[in-house]
Amino acid sequence: LLTWEDERLTQILLERLQRCQIGVNFNATVRSPDDVPCDLAVFTAGFTPNAAAPAEAGVELGRTRAIRVNDRQETNLAGLYAAGDCAEVNQLITGRPVWIPLGTTANKTGRVAGSNAAGKRARFDGVVGTSIVRVGGLAVGLTGLSESAARQEGFSPVSVRVDAPDKALYFRGRRVTVILVADRATGRLLGAAVLGDEGVVGRINTVAAALTAHMKADVFADLDLAYAPPYATVNDPLLVAARQLTKLLN
Numbered sequence: 244l245l246t247w248e249d250e251r252l253t254q255i256l257l258e259r260l261q262r263c264q265i266g267v268n269f270n271a272t273v274r275s276p277d278d279v280p281c282d283l284a285v286f287t288a289g290f291t292p293n294a295a296a297p298a299e300a301g302v303e304l305g306r307t308r309a310i311r312v313n314d315r316q317e318t319n320l321a322g323l324y325a326a327g328d329c330a331e332v333n334q335l336i337t338g339r340p341v342w343i344p345l346g347t348t349a350n351k352t353g354r355v356a357g358s359n360a361a362g363k364r365a366r367f368d369g370v371v372g373t374s375i376v377r378v379g380g381l382a383v384g385l386t387g388l389s390e391s392a393a394r395q396e397g398f399s400p401v402s403v404r405v406d407a408p409d410k411a412l413y414f415r416g417r418r419v420t421v422i423l424v425a426d427r428a429t430g431r432l433l434g435a436a437v438l439g440d441e442g443v444v445g446r447i448n449t450v451a452a453a454l455t456a457h458m459k460a461d462v463f464a465d466l467d468l469a470y471a472p473p474y475a476t477v478n479d480p481l482l483v484a485a486r487q488l489t490k491l492l493n
């Protein structure tokens with residue numbers, strides 16, 4: 244259902260969608276309006292980089308079909324910069340170019356392109372691929388690589404899923420789910436999904452910072468995260484997940 248492929252994640256999303264009375268048909272092709280009786284159809288069949296016009300003008304595209312740029316947002320044509328949704332960006336975990344069109348990256352790369360075009364020397368190192376979306380009231384935070392994506396990128400990933408309260412139960416703690424992925428060969432964290440009604444954005448951003456710092460699971464497991472009963476648990480679900488991951492890695 245989301246680009247961060249993981250059966251556990253899909254299952255949670257399906258449950259939430261079902262609760263909202265939204266049905267999901269996988270691997271089903273709609274050939275005519277009669278296939279799905281409905282009053283209104285909204286057709287959203289994915290999207291691609293809008294890079295045809297620059298490509299015709301001689302701007303080189305990358306393997307993702309978005310514009311290939313260096314860390315100064317320069318294209319192959321002198322004096323021509325690209326930023327935002329039309330351009331590729333470096334994936335900090337794999338070191339390979341990716342196309343992750345988000346407003347967060349568009350702002351940063353636009354700033355770098357503008358600075359360089361105006362004569363400064365600015366650089367953008369890349370992204371780990373962090374996003375958050377709301378599905379039927381459930382916050383779904385994603386960062387880095389899922390286990391299957393990590394395998395495709397040549398890592399030997401291991402992952403854990405932890406379900407734990409987001410804060411003390413006597414402060415109405417609610418379930419937060421953490422899926423954490425690490426590389427068996429190096430112990431390095433590779434990605435995470437965090438799902439819950441509350442307390443998701445802070446947790447996914449914490450993992451995003453750790454991924455950017457190439458942090459290993461055992462170091463992450465001892466991070467000095469804040470705790471007070473109205474806001475968190477003494478063993479944050481992130482740390483519990485990292486500890487379980489460390490056991491698997493050892």
Ligand SMILES: Cc1cc2nc3c(=O)[nH]c(=O)nc-3n(C[C@H](O)[C@H](O)[C@H](O)COP(=O)(O)OP(=O)(O)OC[C@H]3O[C@@H](n4cnc5c(N)ncnc54)[C@H](O)[C@@H]3O)c2cc1C
Nearest residue numbers: 293296326327328329343344345346347348349350353375
């Ligand atoms: C429904 C929706 C929700 C989103 N929510 C989020 C979110 O929550 N968080 C997040 O990080 N990102 C989100 N995004 C993505 C974010 O909006 C984009 O990544 C961001 O706007 C990209 O900025 P941009 O400047 O590269 O492109 P755009 O904002 O698309 O701007 C490109 C502009 O160029 C114009 N243009 C195109 N072709 C030409 C041409 N040939 N000549 C002249 N002008 C042209 C277009 O009309 C447009 O005005 C969302 C996107 C959508 C569609």
